[in-house]
Amino acid sequence: xxxxxxxxxxxxxxxxxxxxxxxxxxxxxxxxxxxxxxxxxxxxxxxxxxxxxxxxxxxxxxxxxxxxxxxxxxxxxxxxxxxxxxxxxxxxxxxxxxxxxxxxxxxxxxxxxxxxxxxxxxxxxxxxxxxxxxxxxxxxxxxxxxxxxxxxxxxxxxxxxxxxxxxxxxxxxxxxxxxxxxxxxxxxxxxxxxxxxxxxxxxxxxxxxxxxxxxxxxxxxxxxxxxxxxxxxxxxxxxxxxxxxxxxxxxxxxxxxxxxxxxxxxxxxxxxxxxxxxxxxxxxxxxxxxxxxxxxxxxxxxxxxxxxxxxxxxxxxxxxxxxxxxxxxxxxxxxxxxxxxxxxxxxxxxxxxxxxxxxxxxxxxxxxxxxxxxxxxxxxxxxxxxxx
Amino acid sequence: xxxxxxxxxxxxxxxxxxxxxxxxxxxxxxxxxxxxxxxxxxxxxxxxxxxxxxxxxxxxxxxxxxxxxxxxxxxxxxxxxxxxxxxxxxxxxxxxxxxxxxxxxxxxxxxxxxxxxxxxxxxxxxxxxxxxxxxxxxxxxxxxxxxxxxxxxxxxxxxxxxxxxxxxxxxxxxxxxxxxxxxxxxxxxxxxxxxxxxxxxxx
Numbered sequence: 001x002x003x004x005x006x007x008x009x010x011x012x013x014x015x016x017x018x019x020x021x022x023x024x025x026x027x028x029x030x031x032x033x034x035x036x037x038x039x040x041x042x043x044x045x046x047x048x049x050x051x052x053x054x055x056x057x058x059x060x061x062x063x064x065x066x067x068x069x070x071x072x073x074x075x076x077x078x079x080x081x082x083x084x085x086x087x088x089x090x091x092x093x094x095x096x097x098x099x100x101x102x103x104x105x106x107x108x109x110x111x112x113x114x115x116x117x118x119x120x121x122x123x124x125x126x127x128x129x130x131x132x133x134x135x136x137x138x139x140x141x142x143x144x145x146x147x148x149x150x151x152x153x154x155x156x157x158x159x160x161x162x163x164x165x166x167x168x169x170x171x172x173x174x175x176x177x178x179x180x181x182x183x184x185x186x187x188x189x190x191x192x193x194x195x196x197x198x199x200x201x202x203x204x205x206x207x208x209x210x211x212x213x214x215x216x217x218x219x220x221x222x223x224x225x226x227x228x229x230x231x232x233x234x235x236x237x238x239x240x241x242x243x244x245x246x247x248x249x250x251x252x253x254x255x256x257x258x259x260x261x262x263x264x265x266x267x268x269x270x271x272x273x274x275x276x277x278x279x280x281x282x283x284x285x286x287x288x289x290x291x292x293x294x295x296x297x298x299x300x301x302x303x304x305x306x307x308x309x310x311x312x313x314x315x316x317x318x319x320x321x322x323x324x325x326x327x328x329x330x331x332x333x334x335x336x337x338x339x340x341x342x343x344x345x346x347x348x349x350x351x352x353x354x355x356x357x358x359x360x361x362x363x364x365x366x367x368x369x370x371x372x373x374x375x376x377x378x379x380x381x382x383x384x385x386x387x388x
Numbered sequence: 389x390x391x392x393x394x395x396x397x398x399x400x401x402x403x404x405x406x407x408x409x410x411x412x413x414x415x416x417x418x419x420x421x422x423x424x425x426x427x428x429x430x431x432x433x434x435x436x437x438x439x440x441x442x443x444x445x446x447x448x449x450x451x452x453x454x455x456x457x458x459x460x461x462x463x464x465x466x467x468x469x470x471x472x473x474x475x476x477x478x479x480x481x482x483x484x485x486x487x488x489x490x491x492x493x494x495x496x497x498x499x500x501x502x503x504x505x506x507x508x509x510x511x512x513x514x515x516x517x518x519x520x521x522x523x524x525x526x527x528x529x530x531x532x533x534x535x536x537x538x539x540x541x542x543x544x545x546x547x548x549x550x551x552x553x554x555x556x557x558x559x560x561x562x563x564x565x566x567x568x569x570x571x572x573x574x575x576x577x578x579x580x581x582x583x584x585x586x587x588x589x590x591x
Contacts, residue, residue: 031439031440033495034437034438037495038435127444128445128491130441131585132437132587132588306559308559
């Protein structure tokens with residue numbers, strides 16, 4: 001009696017354990033990384049700086065890595081030049097020493113350093129490895145008044161205000177007395193200038209921020225550029241692109257449109273979000289024969305991330321539907337709105353019965369069953385031995 | 389008595405494993421925090437440059453240049469090779485399916501990504517006038533916000549641009565990289581391989 005209860009509890013625990021193992025595996029992040037990604041050093045000729053970079057292997061497998069340096073200042077770096085083996089989940093602290101050379105011209109000078117994955121098994125066809133290189137930047141001040149400008153933008157929703165941030169960096173060796181500027185925003189047709197705030201007294205090697213607000217009137221993609229005026233000089237940022245969105249999505253594609261009679265068909269609906277926040281969506285497919293509804297189906301609710309393009313799976317039951325061409329309406333529902341697309345579906349005669357077991361879908365289940373089976377067999381064997 | 393004891397031991401061991409696994413799972417979902425119950429929360433997020441390859445192989449399978457043709461064109465972005473008789477599909481099903489190397493920026497800074505091969509077309513493919521090209525496209529819309537090499541360009545053993553600014557937002561940080569080969573009819577029969585290096589730089 002007790003033995004039976006124990007066996008049942010054991011089975012439930014083993015099942016639970018197996019599920020947990022799979023979930024743990026499926027949440028791992030896979031990558032080769034380096035941090036910090038950028039280090040800025042002052043320009044002091046002859047000075048020596050020691051920097052430690054953390055190399056992270058989260059690629060799901062052990063890998064051999066070596067270290068490389070590139071860029072104008074690469075020859076002034078020293079670091080270990082051996083190959084190491086980094087196990088999955090391990091990190092390695094890479095010590096790098098840089099000796100700042102003399103005679104550098106005003107402006108930014110840099111070197112890159114980081115790990116290079118070593119190709120271990122030559123795979124037939126084209127295979128790939130990665131290298132991630134952090135930037136070591138040395139800024140040599142300009143002798144005159146000199147500023148550089150960066151513009152920060154964000155994707156926003158229609159009705160919201162775009163808050164432009166203009167970062168002004170004094171990269172000269174003299175004080176900048178007064179600073180003001182504008183942001184020029186353009187769509188495909190027109191441009192608009194927006195005045196920024198003003199600032200005073202920007203010290204060498206310091207930054208200051210200017211702001212400008214703008215409320216767009218229509219959705220779309222815009223470009224923006226900041227122009228800054230300082231002590232009778234001008235500096236411009238690079239162009240930045242940002243999007244103004246609406247709670248809307250597009251149905252880009254529906255596939256396949258050729259289906260088989262008496263099957264539950266899986267239909268992919270490719271949707272693209274035009275909104276800068278996640279949307280909860282679901283779909284419905286209705287098939288009509290001369291305005292008479294003959295089949296319907298749909299998908300489970302899903303999350304569509306901001307601006308994401310994604311294929312959602314819908315199911316359509318074609319039991320009893322005769323071969324022929326039918327008009328269909330694919331509807332996607334989101335935030336009390338609906339988007340529809342008309343599609344002509346071709347229904348072919350019923351296919352011969354068969355089992356379609358895809359390896360990709362069956363693998364986790366088979367592994368799960370195999371683990372459970374092995375553990376049960378071990379326990380049963382152990383119990384038999386004890387009984388004997 | 390002994391049997392009952394063994395059962396209890398097994399049960400306790402299993403329970404312990406389940407609890408440990410559950411804790412492991414929960415801690416992988418819950419953000420790690422530390423500190424006192426009250427006070428100032430102050431932290432710095434360090435820039436991390438990180439690249440992963442969810443699919444790191446393009447496999448053109450096995451085949452030969454169709455008799456009478458001087459060369460074949462194998463395009464991983466196309467399911468219709470020119471002048472190529474396929475005898476076995478690649479691991480991802482090419483030529484029945486398209487096949488890409490998938491590159492994802494899962495760091496928290498934009499990355500300038502370059503590409504280079506470790507073999508020239510002559511070393512990789514062989515024969516008279518072989519060629520190899522590469523191109524890339526967004527796997528997720530808006531991934532490459534800089535200069536994207538969207539048309540096929542020569543794949544060489546020197547670094548060339550793939551995407552000058554690959555974003556890191558989860559919904560827009562992934563590229564598909566495709567390859568095209570020109571295989572001459574006099575290329576020697578053998579299993580051929582080429583290794584691509586993707587280098588990511590902090591922008």
